[in-house]
Amino acid sequence: MRIIGIETSCDETAAGVVVDGRHLLSNVISSQEHLHAPYGGIVPEVAAREHLLALPATIRTALERADTAWEQIDAIAVTHGPGLAGSLLTGLSYAKGLSYALGLPLVPVNHLEGHLYANWLDAPEPEFPAVALIVSGGHTALFLASGHGAYQRLGGTLDDAAGEAFDKVARLLGLGFPGGPAIQRAAAAVGASPTAFKLPRAWLPGTADFSFSGLKTATLHLLQRLEREGEPAPVAEIAAAFQGAVIEVLVAKTVAAVAEHGARSVLLGGGVAANLMLREVLAERAPVPVRVAPVALCTDNGAMIAAAGYFRFHAGDRGSLDLDVAPSLPLTAQPI
Ligand code: KG4
Ligand code: ZN
Numbered sequence: 061m062r063i064i065g066i067e068t069s070c071d072e073t074a075a076g077v078v079v080d081g082r083h084l085l086s087n088v089i090s091s092q093e094h095l096h097a098p099y100g101g102i103v104p105e106v107a108a109r110e111h112l113l114a115l116p117a118t119i120r121t122a123l124e125r126a127d128t129a130w131e132q133i134d135a136i137a138v139t140h141g142p143g144l145a146g147s148l149l150t151g152l153s154y155a156k157g158l159s160y161a162l163g164l165p166l167v168p169v170n171h172l173e174g175h176l177y178a179n180w181l182d183a184p185e186p187e188f189p190a191v192a193l194i195v196s197g198g199h200t201a202l203f204l205a206s207g208h209g210a211y212q213r214l215g216g217t218l219d220d221a222a223g224e225a226f227d228k229v230a231r232l233l234g235l236g237f238p239g240g241p242a243i244q245r246a247a248a249a250v251g252a253s254p255t256a257f258k259l260p261r262a263w264l265p266g267t268a269d270f271s272f273s274g275l276k277t278a279t280l281h282l283l284q285r286l287e288r289e290g291e292p293a294p295v296a297e298i299a300a301a302f303q304g305a306v307i308e309v310l311v312a313k314t315v316a317a318v319a320e321h322g323a324r325s326v327l328l329g330g331g332v333a334a335n336l337m338l339r340e341v342l343a344e345r346a347p348v349p350v351r352v353a354p355v356a357l358c359t360d361n362g363a364m365i366a367a368a369g370y371f372r373f374h375a376g377d378r379g380s381l382d383l384d385v386a387p388s389l390p391l392t393a394q395p396i
Pocket of ligand 1: 197199223227238239240332334359
């Protein structure tokens with residue numbers, strides 16, 4: 061079964077074609093990064109307008125690269141939440157139009173479930189129960205997945221998402237947008253042991269919750285102190301200290317959840333899962349296999365929506381033409 065996945069929840073216009081939820085045929089991402097970079101963050105109105113401009117070519121290229129004609133497509137999967145309302149609306153409306161015009165079933169997909177199902181693409185089947193860590197620009201949360209579609213939220217961030225903290229601290233450091241890759245690059249100059257500065261970790265003991273806003277403020281205070289003292293800010297060292305602090309907490313809480321729930325694998329997903337240090341340290345410390353998709357499938361993409369869409373299609377999920385966007389859609393149990 062061949063599904064095309066369409067994703068426009070944030071600032072990437074993306075489409076991908078996947079066979080049987082597992083085999084990747086194409087994954088085309090049209091990034092708007094250059095449009096938002098001058099503002100240091102995503103401008104929702106600009107994002108929505110750009111999606112509309114980029115969708116036709118992105119979808120056409122995804123089909124071409126998959127060597128697939130519309131007649132060979134069995135369903136259209138589309139992100140309907142969570143995300144920016146205007147961005148979601150553009151992709152969902154476009155997908156509805158295609159579904160109506162071509163007579164193809166429309167399958168609504170939760171963006172967060174998409175991030176998890178990126179781990180099913182051209183990879184060994186992950187084992188349940190799994191602890192899933194979703195870390196992106198908009199979300200940071202731990203889930204227990206006991207089977208397909210069976211999620212229990214264990215905890216999540218009380219303030220900033222991890223990716224959001226990367227983006228904000230990168231801006232403080234003058235490293236540009238998006239901040240995650242920029243901080244990773246800057247920190248790489250320091251090597252593996254970022255010991256020059258110690259930044260705080262919010263452990264929130266006894267919970268699977270996170271908090272990154274204090275770390276962001278501590279970084280700001282450190283920069284302000286250096287400036288008052290007339291010292292130049294050692295950007296690489298501070299980037300490394302920040303990255304180390306975020307990763308230490310993410311990894312420790314994930315490993316604790318694995319032990320507590322007897323999980324047999326860890327599913328890592330979301331844009332921050334592209335971080336090489338997070339991938340490395342989690343794989344090192346977790347007592348069970350860590351499933352993480354290749355970097356291009358960690359950040360927002362259409363293939364992951366097609367992968368999740370396959371499982372949703374078989375669960376009987378269909379979107380009608382009056383389906384609306386759900387900007388705050390949570391990831392809750394919806395058995396498959
Ligand atoms: O999943 P995603 O593409 O979009 C959302 O659904 O939010 O995640 C984007 C986030 C951004 O905050 C970006 O800075 C972060 O993922 N990110 C990274 C890395 N690559 C992307 N964070 C840390 N290290 C990276 N290498
Ligand atoms: Zn995402």
